[in-house]
Every structure is written in C-alpha cells, then in structure tokens.
Amino acid sequence: MSYLFNTPEDQRAMLESIGVGSIDELFAQLVPDEARLHRELEIPPAMSELELTAQMQSLAAKNTACSSRPCFLGGGAYDHFIPAAVDALASRGEFFTSYTPYQPEVSQGNLTVTFEYQTFITRLTGMDVANASLYDGATAATEAALMCLEATGRRGRVVVAGSVHPEYRQTLQTYLACLGVELVTVGALDGTVSAAEVAAACNDQTACVLVQQPNFFGCLEDVEAIGMAAHEAGAMFVVSVDPISLGILKKPSEYGADIVTAEGQSLGNPLHYGGPYLGIIACKSEFVRRMPGRIAGQTVDRRGKRCWVLTLQTREQHIRREKATSNICTNQGLFALRATIYLSLLGPHGLRETAELCARKSHYARSLLSTGTRFSSAFAAPTFKEFVVRDNAGAVEQLLADAEQEGYFAGIALGRWYPELADCFLVCVTEKRTRAEIEGLASVLTSSPAGLTAELANHHA
Amino acid sequence: MRNTRALSPIFELSAPGRRGATLPASDVPYAALDDILPADARAHALPDLPEVAEPDVVRHYTCISQLNMSVDTHFYPLGSCTMKYNPKRNERLASLPGLLDLHPYQSETSHQGMLQLLFELQQMLAEIAGLHVVSLQPAAGAHGELAALMTAAAYFRDRGENRTKVLAPDSAHGTNPASAAVAGFDAVTVRSTPEGYVDLDDLKSKLDDQFAVFMITNPSTLGMFEKNIRPIADMVHAAGGLLYLDGANMNAILGISRPGDFGADMMHYNPHKTFSGPHGGGGPGAGPIAVREMLGPYLPAPLVAFDGVRYRLDYDRPKSIGRVRSFFGNVGVLVRAYCYIRTYGAKGLREVSENAVLNANYLLSKVKHIFPVPQGERCMHEFVATASKIKAERGVSAMDIAKRLLDYGFHAPTVYFPSTVKESMMMEPTETESKETLDAFANALFRITEESPDLLHEAPHSTGVSRPDEVKAARQPQTSWPKA
Numbered sequence: 005m006s007y008l009f010n011t012p013e014d015q016r017a018m019l020e021s022i023g024v025g026s027i028d029e030l031f032a033q034l035v036p037d038e039a040r041l042h043r044e045l046e047i048p049p050a051m052s053e054l055e056l057t058a059q060m061q062s063l064a065a066k067n068t069a070c071s072s073r074p075c076f077l078g079g080g081a082y083d084h085f086i087p088a089a090v091d092a093l094a095s096r097g098e099f100f101t102s103y104t105p106y107q108p109e110v111s112q113g114n115l116t117v118t119f120e121y122q123t124f125i126t127r128l129t130g131m132d133v134a135n136a137s138l139y140d141g142a143t144a145a146t147e148a149a150l151m152c153l154e155a156t157g158r159r160g161r162v163v164v165a166g167s168v169h170p171e172y173r174q175t176l177q178t179y180l181a182c183l184g185v186e187l188v189t190v191g192a193l194d195g196t197v198s199a200a201e202v203a204a205a206c207n208d209q210t211a212c213v214l215v216q217q218p219n220f221f222g223c224l225e226d227v228e229a230i231g232m233a234a235h236e237a238g239a240m241f242v243v244s245v246d247p248i249s250l251g252i253l254k255k256p257s258e259y260g261a262d263i264v265t266a267e268g269q270s271l272g273n274p275l276h277y278g279g280p281y282l283g284i285i286a287c288k289s290e291f292v293r294r295m296p297g298r299i300a301g302q303t304v305d306r307r308g309k310r311c312w313v314l315t316l317q318t319r320e321q322h323i324r325r326e327k328a329t330s331n332i333c334t335n336q337g338l339f340a341l342r343a344t345i346y347l348s349l350l351g352p353h354g355l356r357e358t359a360e361l362c363a364r365k366s367h368y369a370r371s372l373l374s375t376g377t378r379f380s381s382a383f384a385a386p387t388f389k390e391f392v393v394r395d396n397a398g399a400v401e402q403l404l405a406d407a408e409q410e411g412y413f414a415g416i417a418l419g420r421w422y423p424e425l426a427d428c429f430l431v432c433v434t435e436k437r438t439r440a441e442i443e444g445l446a447s448v449l450t451s452s453p454a455g456l457t458a459e460l461a462n463h464h465a
Numbered sequence: 466m467r468n469t470r471a472l473s474p475i476f477e478l479s480a481p482g483r484r485g486a487t488l489p490a491s492d493v494p495y496a497a498l499d500d501i502l503p504a505d506a507r508a509h510a511l512p513d514l515p516e517v518a519e520p521d522v523v524r525h526y527t528c529i530s531q532l533n534m535s536v537d538t539h540f541y542p543l544g545s546c547t548m549k550y551n552p553k554r555n556e557r558l559a560s561l562p563g564l565l566d567l568h569p570y571q572s573e574t575s576h577q578g579m580l581q582l583l584f585e586l587q588q589m590l591a592e593i594a595g596l597h598v599v600s601l602q603p604a605a606g607a608h609g610e611l612a613a614l615m616t617a618a619a620y621f622r623d624r625g626e627n628r629t630k631v632l633a634p635d636s637a638h639g640t641n642p643a644s645a646a647v648a649g650f651d652a653v654t655v656r657s658t659p660e661g662y663v664d665l666d667d668l669k670s671k672l673d674d675q676f677a678v679f680m681i682t683n684p685s686t687l688g689m690f691e692k693n694i695r696p697i698a699d700m701v702h703a704a705g706g707l708l709y710l711d712g713a714n715m716n717a718i719l720g721i722s723r724p725g726d727f728g729a730d731m732m733h734y735n736p737h738k739t740f741s742g743p744h745g746g747g748g749p750g751a752g753p754i755a756v757r758e759m760l761g762p763y764l765p766a767p768l769v770a771f772d773g774v775r776y777r778l779d780y781d782r783p784k785s786i787g788r789v790r791s792f793f794g795n796v797g798v799l800v801r802a803y804c805y806i807r808t809y810g811a812k813g814l815r816e817v818s819e820n821a822v823l824n825a826n827y828l829l830s831k832v833k834h835i836f837p838v839p840q841g842e843r844c845m846h847e848f849v850a851t852a853s854k855i856k857a858e859r860g861v862s863a864m865d866i867a868k869r870l871l872d873y874g875f876h877a878p879t880v881y882f883p884s885t886v887k888e889s890m891m892m893e894p895t896e897t898e899s900k901e902t903l904d905a906f907a908n909a910l911f912r913i914t915e916e917s918p919d920l921l922h923e924a925p926h927s928t929g930v931s932r933p934d935e936v937k938a939a940r941q942p943q944t945s946w947p948k949a
Contacts, residue, residue: 006552007549007550007552007896007897008816008817008820008896008897009820009897009898009899009900010820010823010824010896010899010900014899014900015823017900018823018824018826018827018900019823021827021830021831022823022826022827022829022830023830023842024826027819027822027823030822030823030826030843031721031819031822033843034689034690034822034843034844034845035690035718035721035722036690036692036694036695038695038727039690039694039695039722039726039727040721040722041595041720041721041722041723041726044720044811044812044815045592045593045719045720045811045814045815046592046811047589047592047593047806047810047811047814048807048810048811049810049811049812050807050808050809050810050812050813051807051808051810053554053808056554056558056804056807056808057554057557057558059807060558060561060564060804061561061563062578063563063564063578063579063581063582064561064562064563064564064578065563065578066563066576066577066578066579066581067563067564067567067575067576067577067578067579068563068571068575068576069562069563069565069566069567070566070567070568070571071562071566072562072566075568077568077570077571079570080791080792081568081569081570081792083568085488087485087486087519089485089519089522089523092523093522093523093526093527093530095556096526096527096530097535097536097537097538097551098530098531098533098535098537098538099530099533099535099745099746100535100551100743100744100745100746101535101536101537101538101548101551101743101744102533102534102535102536102744102745102746103541103543103546103548103744103746103747104546104744104746104747105746105747106543106877106879107534107867107868107871107876107877108930108933109868109871109925109928109929109930109931109932109933110532110533110534110539110871110876110925110928111532111533111534111746112472112529112532112533112929112930113529113530113531113532113533113746114533114746114747116472116474116529116532117526117529117746119474119944119945119946120474120475120476120946122944122945123474123476123945123946124514126944126945127512127513127514127945127948128512128513128514133942133944133945134944134945136747137748139604139605139608139749139790139795140604140790140791140792141791142788142790142791143604143608143789143790150647169791171788171790171791171792172791174787174788175787175788175789175790175791177787178615178765178786178787178788178789179647179789181786181787182615182618182647182648182649183649184649224502224503224506250508250512251508251512252502252507252508253502253506253507253508254506254507254508254509255508267791274565274566274797275565275566275567275568275569276564276565276567276796276797277564277567277568277569277576277579277792277793277796278569278791278792278793278794278796279604279749279790279792279793279794279795279796279797280604280748280749280751280795280796280797280798281791281792292942292944298747299942299944300944301938301939301942301943301944302938302943302944303933303934303935303937303938303943304933304934304937305930305931305932305933305934306923306931306932306934307930307931309472309929309930310472311472311929311930311933312933313933313935313938315935315938315939315942315944316939316942317939318939320639321607321638321639321640321642321643322638322639322640322882323639324639324643325639325642325643325652326642326643326645326646326652327646328639328643328646330643330647331607331608331610331611331640331643331644331646331647332605332607332608333605333606333607333638333639333640334605334606334607334747334748334749334750335747335748336745336747336748336749337744337745337746337747337748337749338743338745338746338748338749339745339748339749341526341745341746344475345522345526347514348475348485348514348515348517348522348525348526349485349486349517349519349522350484350485350486350514351483351484351485351486351514351515351516351517352511352512352513352514352516353484353511353516354484354485354486354487354488355512355514356511356512357488358488360491360498361488361489361491363498363501363502364491364493364496364501365491365493367493367496367500367501368493368494368496386501386502386503386506388502404572405572408572408574408575413568413571413575416570435488435489438492439492439493442493
C-alpha cells in the first residue's frame with residue numbers, strides 16, 4: 005500500500021523489539037477475543053490511484069456542476085468568484101496538513117493567519133472580538149443564542165425572525181429544545197419582520213432577538229428599529245450577516261448588534277455541496293469570556309519578540325469540561341485561511357466592487373423578472389443579491405425543472421420551508437453572473453410553458 | 466535562509482492604492498445606487514481592509530506557511546490527533562468540478578453521483594462500526610457527540626423515560642462532558658484505574674435510574690483497549706442506558722474490532738483522523754454518527770436513501786431531532802474519507818490498524834527505557850509516557866522535552882493530557898511513518914535526557930519564537946490588530 009512503510013523485514017525487527025512473535029499475537033494480548041471481528045469487513049476491495057480516479061470521475065460525471073452553467077442558486081451558499089491565489093496558497097501542505105497550534109513555536113503561520121482573520125472579521129462587523137471560527141452559519145447563530153442565555157441569565161426564550169434562514173432556525177430549535185428554552189418565531193409576511201412584532205414577542209425571560217441582514221429572502225430588515233426593540237426588552241441583539249454585503253452595507257455595530265454571526269463560505273470557499281463552510285462569530289468585548297471556540301491573541305516570547313498564541317483558553321472544553329462555554333473543540337482553520345487570503349486579495353475596493361456588482365446585477369434581474377404578467381416581486385423591500393419571485397402561474401417546481409433542462413440553475417423553490425410561499429422562488433445573482441446570463445434566465449423563465457394552463461387570474465391578483 | 470517578513474501580519478504590508486484583485490465593470494443597465502439600496506442602510510466608508518498587491522499576498526502567506534510544522538514536512542506524533550499522511554490523490558479528486566462545484570440546493574436529479582457517494586459512505590461506515598444507521602451531518606467529532614446525545618435524549622423521551630445523567634471517564638476528552646452539558650444532561654465523571662481502565666465499582670455505583678448514556682473512548686486516550694468492554698456494555702444495558710463510543714481512536718481497530726459488536730449503541734467517527742482528511746491547521750473535520758437500528762429514527766435528517774434506482778435525501782423522518790447545522794454535512798471531508806476507504810479496501814483498512822498499533826508498540830519498546838510508561842508494555846495506536854521521574858530528579862518537565870523536540874525537527878507529543886497521568890506525553894506515531902523515523906525520534910528523546918536542564922528550560926532554540934508568554938496574552942488580550 006502506497007501510504008505504508010513497513011516491509012516484512014521491518015515488521016520482523018519491530019516485533020522482536022516489542023517481544024512478540026506476530027502482529028496477531030500482539031492483538032491477542034490487547035483485544036479480548038469476544039471483542040474481535042473474526043471475518044473481513046464487507047467493503048469493496050482496494051483500488052489503485054488510477055482505478056480510484058476512474059471511480060471518482062464516474063461519480064462526478066453523474067453530477068451537474070454549478071460551474072458548468074449559469075447558477076442563480078443562493079440561500080446561504082453562494083457562487084462567488086475565487087481568485088486562483090486562494091487555492092494555490094491554501095493548498096500548501098504546511099497549512100492543510102498541520103493542526104491546532106498546541107505548540108505555538110511551530111505554528112506561527114497558522115496563528116498569524118488566525119489573528120489576521122479575527123482582525124478582518126472585527127473590522128467588517130465593527131465588533132471588538134472575533135473567534136477563530138465555528139462550523140457554519142447555522143451553528144454560529146446558535147452558539148450566539150447560547151451565549152446570550154448565559155450573558156443575560158434569561159433562560160426562557162429566544163426570539164427569531166421568520167426571515168432568518170430556515171435551516172438556521174431549525175438548528176437553533178434542535179439545540180434550544182435540549183435546554184428547555186422556548187423559540188418564538190416572528191412572522192415575515194412582507195418579507196421582513198416588524199420591530200413592533202419583535203417587541204411584542206419579547207418577555208422578561210427573553211435572552212436575545214436574532215435577525216438576518218440581508219435576510220433569507222434577500223430583503224433588508226429595519227435592523228435599527230429591531231435592535232432598539234430588543235434592547236428595550238432587555239434582550240441582546242444578534243445579527244447574522246452576509247459578509248460580502250458588508251462591502252456596501254452598514255456594519256452591524258452601527259445599528260446596535262451585540263453579537264454578529266455569519267456564514268463565511270462566500271469569502272473564497274467552494275460550494276462543495278454545503279460544507280465544510282465557515283462559521284463566523286464576533287461580539288462586543290464585554291461578552292468575550294462567554295465566546296465559544298478558539299481565539300488567538302498577541303503576546304511576546306521569552307526574548308521579547310512579537311508572536312501569537314491561543315488565548316483565553318479557560319473558556320474551553322479541554323480545561324472547563326462540562327462548565328465550558330461550548331463543546332466546540334476545533335475551528336474551520338483551512339476555511340478561515342481561505343477567507344483571510346480572499347479578503348487580502350480583494351482589499352477595500354475589491355470587496356466594495358463585489359458587493360456593488362451583486363447589488364446592481366440582482367437589481368437588474370429583479371426588474372426583468374417583475375415586468376411581465378407572469379412574474380412579480382414577492383416583496384417590496386429593497387434587496388441585496390437575492391430576491392423572491394412569485395410565479396403567478398403557480399408552477400414553481402415545474403418551472404425550475406424546465407429551466408434546468410434549458411441549462412439554468414434558476415432558483416430555489418420556497419414552498420418546502422414556507423407553505424404560504426409555494427408559488428415563490430429565491431433567485432441569487434452574484435458578481436459572476438453576466439448580463440447575457442441574466443437575460444437568458446429571464447427569457448427561459450418567461451417562455452416556460454410550465455403551468456400556463458393554470459388559471460393565472462386565480463393567483464395573487 | 467532567513468525569512469525576514471515572516472512575523473509581520475498583512476496589515477504592515479498595506480499601502481494605499483495597491484490591490485490584489487480586480488473585478489469586471491458592471492455590464493447591466495445603470496441604476497443609481499440610491500434606487501437599489503437605501504442610503505441609510507449603506508456604509509459611509511470603504512471596508513477597513515489592507516491594500517496589498519497579489520504578489521504581496523502570495524509571498525506573505527507562503528512565508529508564514531513555512532513557520533508551521535505539518536505532516537507533509539515533519540513527524541507529528543501528537544497523541545489523540547492521528548496525524549497521518551493526507552493522500553494527495555484525495556485532494557485532487559475531491560476538487561473535481563463535478564464534486565466540488567455542487568450547490569446544496571440543486572435538484573436531486575442533478576447530483577445523483579454525489580448522493581450515491583454519500584449513500585455508499587453511510588453503508589461503509591455502518592459496516593466498519595458494526596452498527597446500522599449513519600448520519601453524515603455533524604461537522605466535527607464534538608458535534609457528532611452532541612448530535613448523538615441529542616438522539617439518545619429523543620429516544621428516551623419517546624419511551625417516556627426521564628434520564629438526566631451522562632457518564633464519562635476522567636480520562637475522556639473534555640468534549641464528552643461539554644457535549645453532555647450542551648445536550649441538556651448532567652455530566653458525571655467515572656474514575657479510571659491506574660492502568661487506564663474503567664473503574665467498574667465506580668461505574669456500577671453511578672448506574673441509577675437517572676443514568677442515560679455512558680460515553681467511553683475505546684481504545685482509550687491512554688491507548689488501551691478496555692478489557693472489560695463486554696461486561697461494561699452489559700452493565701450499561703442492564704441499567705437501561707446506552708453505551709456511546711467516542712470513535713477518536715478508531716485508527717487502532719479498523720477491521721479488527723467493531724463497536725457495535727462489543728456493545729456500543731452509538732458512536733461518532735473523526736474522518737479527519739481515521740480516514741485522513743487533512744487537519745487544515747485546526748479543521749474542518751467531520752463527525753458522522755452511526756447508531757443501532759432502534760436509534761435510527763431519531764438521527765438528524767436528512768439521510769441519503771436509495772430505492773434501487775434513484776438516490777434521494779430523506780427528510781421524512783418524523784422522530785428526527787431535526788438539524789444540527791445547515792445543509793448536508795462537511796461533504797469535502799466526507800469525499801476524502803470515501804476516497805481513503807475505497808483506496809484501502811477491507812484488507813487494507815485492517816493493515817492500517819495493524820501497522821498503526823505495530824508502530825506505536827515499537828516506539829513504546831524504545832521509549833520505555835527513557836521514560837516510564839505507566840500503563841505497561843503494550844498499547845494500541847498510542848501510549849502515554851511520563852516525565853515525572855526526570856522532573857523530580859532534574860527539574861525537566863514534559864513541556865521542556867516537548868519544546869526541545871522541536872529543535873530536533875519533530876513535532877511534540879500531546880503533553881499534559883490526559884491529566885490522569887502526571888507530566889504526561891501522549892505519543893501516536895500512526896501507520897504512515899517508517900521504522901527509521903521512529904528510531905530517530907526515540908534517539909532524540911534519549912539525547913534530550915542527557916542535555917542540561919538549563920538548555921531544556923529555554924528550548925526551543927532553533928525556532929523563530931520561543932516560549933510565548935501565554936499569561937500576558939490572557940491578562941491583556943489583544944485579539945486583533947489595532948486600527949491605524
């Protein structure tokens with residue numbers, strides 16, 4: 005086998021040093037017979053690199069890559085441009101075959117990157133402290149809510165906007181149910197939530213209010229008013245953002261966020277069918293000791309030289325065990341690295357331009373898809389890079405399947421999460437989409453025969 | 466060869482007007498920005514990021530990468546982390562556009578190949594575990610623990626049983642009790658014997674009607690296969706509880722012993738350890754969980770299902786605990802695990818564990834003459850040596866030895882974990898190291914014991930930095946670069 009070293013001669017010499025006659029004898033001394041497997045595993049036989057390559061290529065060939073056609077899918081996983089330098093640098097073995105910086109002397113590369121990453125996140129969000137990353141956007145939002153339960157001592161309720169990503173809310177629900185905390189969802193019938201309804205949903209045991217900006221529908225929430233409502237109720241204000249949007253939108257610190265979370269996949273990370281992604285979390289300094297996960301900090305070495313280490317570790321599970329702020333052990337180091345390289349390459353102008361291109365192109369797509377009689381914008385609120393289209397023929401599934409036949413990943417049907425939006429789909433337009441692709445999408449959708457026999461007038465006059 | 470820029474963070478390289486990426490001009494009809502995004506929602510200033518050219522970025526990250534030790538460059542016997550070789554073929558194959566560029570919400574018809582891969586992985590992981598149903602959703606080992614404990618809680622709730630306690634040995638990873646707490650259980654510690662086995666009397670005394678799950682790491686963090694695992698499983702089941710297997714050390718028992726066969730009801734894998742997913746400087750990992758049939762309905766949804774013709778995501782699982790994250794799972798890591806398992810096949814996986822255990826025992830046979838190994842003459846894939854003798858005699862600590870090893874070009878073992886052994890050094894060589902490397906490492910350990918304590922207290926001497934002041938870092942936390 006290509007990855008193993010021990011020749012029969014090596015094994016003989018090693019067994020002699022150990023003082024056993026054979027590997028079988030060694031295992032017989034270690035594993036009780038009643039716990040041994042006395043047959044071979046039923047998994048397919050070994051493959052050479054050549055055979056494996058053929059196998060993986062055949063599996064890959066049964067998939068349609070988003071990169072092979074115009075992709076208008078979003079919903080928390082985005083097809084943004086990734087500069088070649090991100091892949092080239094992140095694939096260095098010194099980065100991707102290293103581990104947690106338990107020995108900072110031989111981990112300054114990773115520690116420097118983590119420190120840079122934390123700096124980028126604090127600057128983009130306006131928060132004081134960011135950690136080294138969490139699993140994904142859903143768990144980051146959930147961990148933020150758990151922080152709020154501890155920080156406020158209010159363990160009764162979490163209030164979440166119905167316009168937060170449905171899978172984030174489901175994740176939150178799973179965790180909160182274990183702790184006996186009530187999750188109250190505020191409806192977003194117009195595509196956004198109202199501050200008054202948020203205020204009404206809060207009681208004196210509400211730990212936090214969680215909203216997404218832009219929200220799952222792409223709409224901008226009135227975050228200032230919602231934040232004020234949360235604070236007036238004595239609750240903390242948690243905002244989940246799209247980091248690309250921070251190239252053009254206000255920092256969450258400017259509208260009162262206490263904790264900011266995000267899905268960082270947009271920042272130079274491939275789609276990879278939903279993971280691994282990058283959970284971003286940042287908070288005001290007063291909450292740092294409740295922050296989950298690893299944090300890098302600056303210090304000096306014994307000779308006074310500037311360097312970086314993991315710090316504030318007394319929050320963490322390997323020291324505090326069941327009293328830790330979270331059970332999280334690892335971070336998403338490789339994806340935080342990619343985000344750091346991505347943001348370094350883009351710089352202030354590149355991030356602004358990316359955000360602006362998303363906004364302009366999706367605005368154009370939205371206008372094309374709300375001019376005719378068949379389609380309309382489901383919501384009036386301003387949107388960033390995604391928007392919800394209502395199919396007045398009410399044939400969303402067939403429409404999207406037809407568009408796929410025509411070579412377009414046109415959007416995401418919303419009915420599975422929002423029954424009341426069964427006639428709606430979510431369209432995402434990133435900086436990668438061209439005018440020709442956008443116009444092609446509009447043309448394919450508009451000319452789709454799906455649902456045309458239905459009574460148009462019955463739908464949303 | 467001096468790497469002079471190495472310790473400057475990227476902010477010190479910034480100069481106004483430089484940029485590392487350019488974007489195309491907008492090609493859509495012009496609209497005023499105010500008509501797209503209201504002015505009061507927009508930022509007043511550009512984002513506060515450094516301005517650097519692409520060559521700056523490339524040189525900076527290349528240079529700082531060289532400040533890391535890694536499996537590609539060094540022997541990395543970090544106990545409990547399974548720092549084995551990460552095959553290059555897996556990187557290339559996981560990056561095929563047909564696997565990499567898949568959106569989690571694209572239609573099932575457009576990614577049958579990915580679903581097939583994940584379905585087959587579910588089956589292979591079930592077979593290796595000796596268990597029945599697998600969820601690939603959790604994002605890391607600790608996340609798998611949590612998801613499995615939530616699954617157990619749902620199982621008991623459904624049976625109308627109110628069980629509140631989760632037990633774990635004192636030698637367990639800190640994630641075990643932490644996961645128990647997050648899942649809403651009370652964490653209770655079970656003592657280990659000096660040899661590193663579960664103290665059966667202590668366990669027995671804690672198996673009351675509040676007891677839900679016993680989390681055991683087998684082989685243990687001390688590198689011992691729990692000799693009483695069957696009686697333990699019987700005791701746990703007789704008390705109406707479930708046995709959870711922390712699969713951190715599966716690298717020792719692939720094809721040799723199956724958790725389901727020795728009585729575990731649920732377990733997680735660490736594919737980034739056992740199945741060679743790269744550790745990535747601290748992640749990503751993945752944490753698939755395998756469970757016995759009766760627990761299957763409660764697993765996080767969706768699972769991948771196959772009707773003989775088509776693969777699909779099965780969300781129709783009414784008893785499921787729900788989601789523990791967004792999207793399907795850490796698919797990038799899972800694809801690499803699939804490549805790894807298919808590369809080795811059934812026989813090969815067994816050889817992996819045989820050689821991992823052989824290497825560890827060989828290293829133990831060399832090290833025990835230098836540092837005592839309290840657990841004895843044999844180990845599974847790793848063992849824990851102690852520096853307490855040299856500490857008492859000459860004041861040299863496990864930390865000193867760890868730091869000095871860096872000078873010899875070896876990553877240090879895990880030190881001071883588990884805390885049940887004083888001055889512990891946990892060594893896990895893995896199967897992807899040669900006898901020559903193990904000899905050289907043992908030789909370095911021996912030479913270190915002959916060096917002057919003063920030299921060792923100040924080690925490492927050859928690295929760019931030495932003994933960072935961790936107290937200062939924690940007392941005056943500076944966790945980001947100050948603004949200009």
